[in-house]
Amino acid sequence: MKVTLSEYAGFCDGVKRAYDIVEKISKDSDVKKPVVVLGSLVHNTDVVNRIKKIGIGKIDFDGDIEKIKKEIDDNIGTLVVTAHGIGPEIFDIAKEKGIDVVDTTCPKVIKVQRLAQVFLKRGYQIVIIGEKKHKEVQGIHGWSNKKAFIVEGKDEVDELKLDENEKIVVISQTTQNKDWVDEIAAAICKKYPKAKMYNTVCDTTKNRQSEVVDIARNNDVVFVIGSPESSNSNRLYEIAKAENPNTHFVERINDINESWIEGKNSAGVTAGASSPNWVINEIVEYLKKY
Numbered sequence: 019m020k021v022t023l024s025e026y027a028g029f030c031d032g033v034k035r036a037y038d039i040v041e042k043i044s045k046d047s048d049v050k051k052p053v054v055v056l057g058s059l060v061h062n063t064d065v066v067n068r069i070k071k072i073g074i075g076k077i078d079f080d081g082d083i084e085k086i087k088k089e090i091d092d093n094i095g096t097l098v099v100t101a102h103g104i105g106p107e108i109f110d111i112a113k114e115k116g117i118d119v120v121d122t123t124c125p126k127v128i129k130v131q132r133l134a135q136v137f138l139k140r141g142y143q144i145v146i147i148g149e150k151k152h153k154e155v156q157g158i159h160g161w162s163n164k165k166a167f168i169v170e171g172k173d174e175v176d177e178l179k180l181d182e183n184e185k186i187v188v189i190s191q192t193t194q195n196k197d198w199v200d201e202i203a204a205a206i207c208k209k210y211p212k213a214k215m216y217n218t219v220c221d222t223t224k225n226r227q228s229e230v231v232d233i234a235r236n237n238d239v240v241f242v243i244g245s246p247e248s249s250n251s252n253r254l255y256e257i258a259k260a261e262n263p264n265t266h267f268v269e270r271i272n273d274i275n276e277s278w279i280e281g282k283n284s285a286g287v288t289a290g291a292s293s294p295n296w297v298i299n300e301i302v303e304y305l306k307k308y
């Protein structure tokens with residue numbers, strides 16, 4: 019089978035950076051052990067298992083600060099903040115308890131967190147377009163002093179009650195569908211014409227989304243590799259599926275159903291930012307040999 023692999027498939031710069039930092043500190047005798055990651059470093063079970071094997075622990079974090087306050091104790095030597103970032107409270111809790119923090123927040127996420135901080139100081143009402151329960155969005159919300167409004171869909175724009183006489187700024191989750199963000203932002207700006215918009219979907223996400231449209235149009239079948247919890251992988255799947263109904267979301271090779279490729283001549287493969295190369299290569303090789 020002819021296979022076209024996305025130019026951008028696999029770990030994005032932010033995830034790669036976080037993974038490399040964690041690998042490095044696991045071997046560094048100056049870093050206080052045990053090292054524990056706050057949540058999943060990467061939304062991929064294989065990667066999480068690899069990290070476990072090099073002695074890195076994990077504590078679950080669903081955004082509940084009170085719960086995590088009890089769970090972070092001096093049994094942790096070093097706490098790792100993932101590429102998604104977190105709000106300021108966790109840094110304060112760790113400091114209070116004398117726990118070292120290694121912050122692997124992606125610089126592109128930090129940029130959005132800073133925008134939230136700066137606009138808060140300037141007296142703006144902040145709107146974040148993104149998923150309310152997503153770790154990155156909760157972190158940005160934290161940096162807005164929890165004052166930002168989070169909008170998940172167009173219907174929520176109707177429910178927004180902002181003061182029209184005050185300044186308004188709109189920012190977005192870095193891994194959202196770029197066109198969807200523009201659409202929601204346009205609805206907000208229509209309701210509040212003075213609102214300023216910053217589409218903060220990151221370039222890596224934008225490139226993957228533009229490319230997957232071509233991949234989906236030019237292949238008989240499409241595979242989007244990613245974890246069900248990965249926001250950017252889900253967005254890639256939705257975009258590809260809208261172009262090509264023979265699009266399938268898989269996390270690993272065993273998820274592929276042979277009936278999906280029977281009678282097909284070409285396959286397009288893309289992957290979310292948290293999919294490791296070893297999983298992508300295995301799938302590509304399997305399809306090529308089919």
Ligand code: SF4
Nearest residue numbers: 030032124126192220
């Ligand atoms: S998807 Fe973009 S913002 Fe998120 S970690 Fe990767 S590079 Fe950073």
